[in-house]
Amino acid sequence: MKISKTDAQKWFELFAQIQDSGEDLGIHQMEIVYSTMSQIEERVEHDHEELKAQIPHLRSLNGRTLYVGPDELFPRGCRGCLTGTGLTAIRKTNRCNIQCPFCYNYGELDCQEPIGEGLWEIGGGKYRVEDMDLLLSIQRKPGSICYVYLEPFMEIEKYYPMIRKFHDAGIHQHMYTNGTLANEKNLKELAEAGLDELRFNLGATNCSDKVIENIRLAAKCIPYVGIETPMTPDFYAQFHQKKEAILSTGLQFMNCAELHLNENNIGNYEGENFYMSRLGYFSPVWSRNLTLTLMAEADRESWPIVVHDCSNRTKFARDLHLRAMENGWFGSTTYGREFDQIPCYAFLPILYDPDFTFLEEEELPKGFRFEDIVL
Numbered sequence: 001m002k003i004s005k006t007d008a009q010k011w012f013e014l015f016a017q018i019q020d021s022g023e024d025l026g027i028h029q030m031e032i033v034y035s036t037m038s039q040i041e042e043r044v045e046h047d048h049e050e051l052k053a054q055i056p057h058l059r060s061l062n063g064r065t066l067y068v069g070p071d072e073l074f075p076r077g078c079r080g081c082l083t084g085t086g087l088t089a090i091r092k093t094n095r096c097n098i099q100c101p102f103c104y105n106y107g108e109l110d111c112q113e114p115i116g117e118g119l120w121e122i123g124g125g126k127y128r129v130e131d132m133d134l135l136l137s138i139q140r141k142p143g144s145i146c147y148v149y150l151e152p153f154m155e156i157e158k159y160y161p162m163i164r165k166f167h168d169a170g171i172h173q174h175m176y177t178n179g180t181l182a183n184e185k186n187l188k189e190l191a192e193a194g195l196d197e198l199r200f201n202l203g204a205t206n207c208s209d210k211v212i213e214n215i216r217l218a219a220k221c222i223p224y225v226g227i228e229t230p231m232t233p234d235f236y237a238q239f240h241q242k243k244e245a246i247l248s249t250g251l252q253f254m255n256c257a258e259l260h261l262n263e264n265n266i267g268n269y270e271g272e273n274f275y276m277s278r279l280g281y282f283s284p285v286w287s288r289n290l291t292l293t294l295m296a297e298a299d300r301e302s303w304p305i306v307v308h309d310c311s312n313r314t315k316f317a318r319d320l321h322l323r324a325m326e327n328g329w330f331g332s333t334t335y336g337r338e339f340d341q342i343p344c345y346a347f348l349p350i351l352y353d354p355d356f357t358f359l360e361e362e363e364l365p366k367g368f369r370f371e372d373i374v375l
């Protein structure tokens with residue numbers, strides 16, 4: 001079914017009411033929802049292809065992700081996760097000092113589950129630093145690990161012994177930070193402990209001068225330093241105000257994450273045009289469009305860094321790779337949507353937008369028309 005935008009609009013108004021009353025949609029109603037999701041996604045992907053065509057030196061990492069810039073600067077952590085032995089996430093800090101509208105924990109930042117005093121969560125298990133020799137001697141070593149969860153610099157001194165352990169084991173390590181609490185001293189200590197890669201979420205402070213200077217400090221002592229931030233119109237605008245300063249910090253890469261939403265942060269983006277990628281991640285349409293536009297600019301101007309399209313498609317490929325590394329069955333993936341049900345009300349703005357058109361439309365088959373009773 002290639003549902004028309006007008007039909008989709010009418011149905012989604014009704015579906016939003018049904019969902020609002022606490023009821024689930026029926027099987028045939030879901031067919032209409034899926035047809036609409038497909039129509040939106042096809043148009044969005046068509047636009048992505050047009051934007052990609054504007055990037056003459058677009059490069060691909062084994063068909064799994066796209067980037068521009070020098071191959072040798074492609075982030076090691078991403079290479080490990082997309083083509084290597086996978087990525088092991090380590091959790092420690094359950095607090096953050098700021099509150100970003102795009103945070104997946106927005107609204108719950110002060111009540112994130114603690115990992116436990118003296119403990120680290122690695123692959124779902126809890127360990128002390130003293131357990132690392134045992135773990136590393138029994139289980140297969142990951143090629144790379146990364147420190148995720150909230151803001152590690154809230155208690156960065158606790159990280160040094162763990163980083164030292166993984167460094168001695170020859171494992172590539174990267175860490176994410178909003179950069180506000182970094183300083184010359186703690187960056188040097190991280191470097192001495194053996195951290196390989198530090199990624200600054202520059203969008204968290206909308207490109208604050210202090211964080212830009214901290215990127216500069218980090219680039220002097222940590223081997224690989226880059227930006228990883230969700231692409232939003234605010235970040236895109238602010239980045240351009242400070243572009244020269246940012247590009248002169250000595251950073252090596254910029255991972256442009258396609259913003260995806262969950263129940264926590266969707267409220268901060270209400271009214272935007274959304275799409276779903278293979279019925280999984282749910283994103284504002286502008287996010288990847290901004291990434292591809294920025295990549296075209298980087299390519300045109302030969303920026304001395306890699307600009308990486310960390311899109312929903314990349315996450316899709318990453319998960320297939322991780323499952324393959326775990327000997328999963330053919331087709332197994334955990335990539336999927338983060339909402340219990342597709343929130344129909346959220347798609348009304350895109351369906352009302354006169355500038356967003358479907359590529360091809362057909363009349364609905366009998367049994368699915370608005371005048372039919374569809375359950």
Ligand code: SF4
Pocket residue numbers: 096097098099100102103104105109149150151177178201204
């Ligand atoms: S800096 Fe990171 S953890 Fe903190 S609020 Fe922003 S996105 Fe969330």
